[in-house]
Amino acid sequence: MSITISRLATFRNEKPYPFCPGCGHGPVLDRLDEALVRLALDPARVVIVSDIGCSGLSDQYFATSAFHGLHGRSITYATGIKLANPELTVVVVMGDGGTGIGGAHLLSAARRNIGITVIVMNNLNFGMTGGQHSTTTPEGAITATTPGGNLEHPLDICATVGVNGAGYVYRGTSFDEDLADRIVAAIENPGFSLLDIWELCTAYFVRANRFSRRGIEQTMGELGFSPGVLYERDVAGYSAAYAAAQGGTANAPLGVAPQTIPTEFAHSLEEPATLLLAGSAGGKVRSAARVVAEAAIRAGLWVTQKDDYPVTVKTGHSLSQLTVSPQPEPLGPVTPPDVLVVLSDDGLRKVRPLLGSMHPDGVVVAPPDLAGVTTPAHVVLVDPSEAPVRIGKPALALSMASAAIAAAGWFDLAALRAAAACGPFAEQNTGAVEAGLALPHG
Amino acid sequence: MREYIDGATAIVRGALAAGCDFFAGYPITPASGILMAMMRDLPRTGGVAIQGEDEIASIGMCIGAAMAGSRAMTATSGPGISLYSENIGLAIMGEVPLVIVDVQRLGPATGGATTVSQGDVQFVRWGTAGGYPIIALCPTDVADCYRLTVRAFELAERFRCPVFLLTDKEVVMTPATVAADAFVPLPVPERTTADTGLPYEFVPAGDVPALHLIGDGAAVRFTGSTHDEGAFITKHGPTIEALNRHLAAKVDDHVAEITMMDHIAQAGAATLIVGYGVTAGAVASAVELSDSPLAALIVRSVWPVPEEAIRDALAGIDRVVVPELNLGLYRREIERLAGDREVVGVNRIDGDLISPQQILEATA
Numbered sequence: 020m021s022i023t024i025s026r027l028a029t030f031r032n033e034k035p036y037p038f039c040p041g042c043g044h045g046p047v048l049d050r051l052d053e054a055l056v057r058l059a060l061d062p063a064r065v066v067i068v069s070d071i072g073c074s075g076l077s078d079q080y081f082a083t084s085a086f087h088g089l090h091g092r093s094i095t096y097a098t099g100i101k102l103a104n105p106e107l108t109v110v111v112v113m114g115d116g117g118t119g120i121g122g123a124h125l126l127s128a129a130r131r132n133i134g135i136t137v138i139v140m141n142n143l144n145f146g147m148t149g150g151q152h153s154t155t156t157p158e159g160a161i162t163a164t165t166p167g168g169n170l171e172h173p174l175d176i177c178a179t180v181g182v183n184g185a186g187y188v189y190r191g192t193s194f195d196e197d198l199a200d201r202i203v204a205a206i207e208n209p210g211f212s213l214l215d216i217w218e219l220c221t222a223y224f225v226r227a228n229r230f231s232r233r234g235i236e237q238t239m240g241e242l243g244f245s246p247g248v249l250y251e252r253d254v255a256g257y258s259a260a261y262a263a264a265q266g267g268t269a270n271a272p273l274g275v276a277p278q279t280i281p282t283e284f285a286h287s288l289e290e291p292a293t294l295l296l297a298g299s300a301g302g303k304v305r306s307a308a309r310v311v312a313e314a315a316i317r318a319g320l321w322v323t324q325k326d327d328y329p330v331t332v333k334t335g336h337s338l339s340q341l342t343v344s345p346q347p348e349p350l351g352p353v354t355p356p357d358v359l360v361v362l363s364d365d366g367l368r369k370v371r372p373l374l375g376s377m378h379p380d381g382v383v384v385a386p387p388d389l390a391g392v393t394t395p396a397h398v399v400l401v402d403p404s405e406a407p408v409r410i411g412k413p414a415l416a417l418s419m420a421s422a423a424i425a426a427a428g429w430f431d432l433a434a435l436r437a438a439a440a441c442g443p444f445a446e447q448n449t450g451a452v453e454a455g456l457a458l459p460h461g
Numbered sequence: 462m463r464e465y466i467d468g469a470t471a472i473v474r475g476a477l478a479a480g481c482d483f484f485a486g487y488p489i490t491p492a493s494g495i496l497m498a499m500m501r502d503l504p505r506t507g508g509v510a511i512q513g514e515d516e517i518a519s520i521g522m523c524i525g526a527a528m529a530g531s532r533a534m535t536a537t538s539g540p541g542i543s544l545y546s547e548n549i550g551l552a553i554m555g556e557v558p559l560v561i562v563d564v565q566r567l568g569p570a571t572g573g574a575t576t577v578s579q580g581d582v583q584f585v586r587w588g589t590a591g592g593y594p595i596i597a598l599c600p601t602d603v604a605d606c607y608r609l610t611v612r613a614f615e616l617a618e619r620f621r622c623p624v625f626l627l628t629d630k631e632v633v634m635t636p637a638t639v640a641a642d643a644f645v646p647l648p649v650p651e652r653t654t655a656d657t658g659l660p661y662e663f664v665p666a667g668d669v670p671a672l673h674l675i676g677d678g679a680a681v682r683f684t685g686s687t688h689d690e691g692a693f694i695t696k697h698g699p700t701i702e703a704l705n706r707h708l709a710a711k712v713d714d715h716v717a718e719i720t721m722m723d724h725i726a727q728a729g730a731a732t733l734i735v736g737y738g739v740t741a742g743a744v745a746s747a748v749e750l751s752d753s754p755l756a757a758l759i760v761r762s763v764w765p766v767p768e769e770a771i772r773d774a775l776a777g778i779d780r781v782v783v784p785e786l787n788l789g790l791y792r793r794e795i796e797r798l799a800g801d802r803e804v805v806g807v808n809r810i811d812g813d814l815i816s817p818q819q820i821l822e823a824t825a
């Protein structure tokens with residue numbers, strides 16, 4: 020649809036503001052209206068995202084698109100809107116309260132330089148809920164929740180977003196004659212823009228602290244919070260950066276695209292069977308299990324793979340249990356394995372409780388140095404040093420698993436060779452499988 | 462031909478098939494696989510994926526993006542659903558089509574990050590203020606993850622509400638063998654939009670008005686406050702009631718349409734097993750292994766509760782067995798439908814799965 024835009028006289032609707040007499044919100048919204056008129060935007064493509072509190076009512080007095088969400092989260096909705104459609108002009112109107120509860124979003128929006136404009140109507144307290152202190156309440160100020168004076172240091176909103184990369188940062192007051200110009204500049208900056216606009220809450224802060232326009236200027240001075248344009252940077256904005264990065268990957272094959280495995284070999288299993296590889300983190304246990312799984316699938320079996328490892332992944336045990344079945348099997352509880360391959364002390368420690376409950380027909384495959392296992396199952400000692408070629412540490416898991424599969428005789432070993440020969444590690448995997456198959460396995 | 466894939470991959474594949482073009486999430490085991498796959502693959506399809514600064518930002522971005530025209534999904538686990546809570550309410554109130562994946566892990570609190578559970582089944586239903594209905598689908602295996610993800614997007618469009626894909630650590634993280642033809646191409650769900658008129662419509666018959674997208678046609682208003690059909694805040698009693706009844710009726714009046722359930726009926730069965738999600742496989746095996754006839758229900762659409770279909774399945778039954786990886790959270794839904802029939806639970810909360818044998822012991 021194409022829209023012809025004729026310059027509007029106002030972006031406001033006919034509704035009068037609901038704010039208390041002397042409240043700063045009305046004047047700030049008037050300056051926002053002036054800025055939008057000057058920018059001559061399509062009102063439908065301007066989105067006023069309001070937060071909660073008296074400032075949260077703001078969107079209802081504009082004929083633009085609007086989004087009124089939850090307290091402190093306005094920046095997150097604005098980010099989503101801008102990411103979805105970077106062509107939209109997105110203006111957040113929030114109070115100082117929102118900078119507290121939504122502090123993480125404020126920081127992240129600045130760091131990301133998401134191309135939205137945030138107007139903070141900063142009246143140094145919560146108005147709508149009854150004049151409680153906020154993140155920007157000056158030390159010593161009296162509020163409904165600091166009857167003896169505020170004990171906390173006020174947040175420097177501008178410095179916070181400024182040092183974290185924001186494209187445009189301005190501090191001023193609702194009385195500023197040139198506020199509309201500043202809002203225009205903020206909207207025109209492609210990065211994250213913030214205007215920290217100090218105002219009077221006549222209902223609460225003014226009454227409790229005999230506060231005034233002069234008080235605003237004085238407080239800024241005492242805190243060393245200078246007014247004016249504090250940061251103005253030539254930044255790209257997140258959406259442009261994203262699009263540029265995306266250009267590099269567009270049309271690359273999807274990681275989730277199907278990778279099919281042919282069923283081309285025979286198996287001899289009549290019942291489900293389980294194979295447990297028990298080794299150490301970094302011992303390529305899971306990838307060895309994956310090769311065996313793919314081999315079993317090539318032999319027409321149905322496999323599931325349960326991995327177990329500590330949360331700190333590079334230390335301690337690493338276990339992979341394969342359930343291999345002639346029919347699809349639902350996921351079930353952990354049971355003692357039919358075939359257990361012990362690869363390291365870490366693995367042995369972890370599976371020791373299972374050894375006693377293994378079936379007498381079960382098999383434990385272990386290297387001679389880990390021979391001290393007590394189990395009703397057969398123990399088959401497989402010595403990796405007897406391989407015709409040296410089996411290095413990275414190959415050990417797959418070599419031992421291959422020896423175990425050869426001993427178990429579940430499926431055609433050609434399936435194992437075919438599975439090893441696939442993928443980016445075909446050479447290493449084939450070497451490990453052949454070395455394992457050449458090992459004497461009792 | 463077969464595939465060796467996990468539920469996370471299947472969910473992402475389903476989302477992309479359903480036209481998902483926006484994803485935001487925060488890292489959490491066991492849902493991180495979905496986040497990482499989306500961060501890798503979504504840009505390749507022209508979509509946007511972003512890691513939020515926290516869970517609240519992630520679902521917030523999804524809601525904003527959805528209202529600006531994206532088809533959005535987010536994924537987390539129980540701790541993240543806790544942080545989503547208030548925004549789930551916003552998605553209900555603002556009538557946002559949104560798919561939320563909950564990969565359940567053992568709770569409460571941090572609980573067991575890599576430990577399976579079905580402890581969120583009531584939580585997703587009642588996880589936000591007000592008690593208004595949501596839709597939740599429970600995949601039983603990897604292939605189901607794909608199909609139900611697409612269905613979740615369809616239902617989100619159809620009913621303009623958050624739809625949960627309620628799954629768990631085992632289904633999502635366990636690589637499994639799947640017949641390649643389980644991943645049939647599915648059409649992108651239809652989306653009905655309007656570019657003029659009021660953004661909301663409180664249709665008494667429980668119908669769902671077209672979606673008004675920000676940036677598409679006339680100015681669009683959105684609000685999470687109690688509102689009139691123009692999305693202006695209201696305190697007008699009849700309007701408030703019309704809004705709130707509409708939010709409930711649009712889901713509650715369409716239970717039959719939402720219902721997804723497998724009923725294994727057997728002549729002479731006096732015992733019915735009701736299962737969902739990862740325990741469904743053990744339920745089906747138990748029926749097969751049993752010497753005496755057993756009936757079973759695999760509930761895929763756990764919310765809204767398919768009450769009529771469950772009542773039908775209860776005909777001729779005098780004992781119901783409900784296996785769950787929690788202390789009987791969904792059993793209470795069955796109990797209130799079961800009249801004076803005996804309802805027993807098979808409950809496991811030690812981080813492992815229920816076996817068919819355990820279920821059979823309870824049916825005896």
Ligand code: SF4
Pocket residue numbers: 037038039041042043044073142146147219220221222223
């Ligand atoms: S309570 Fe304070 S912030 Fe709210 S409208 Fe009145 S003066 Fe303005």
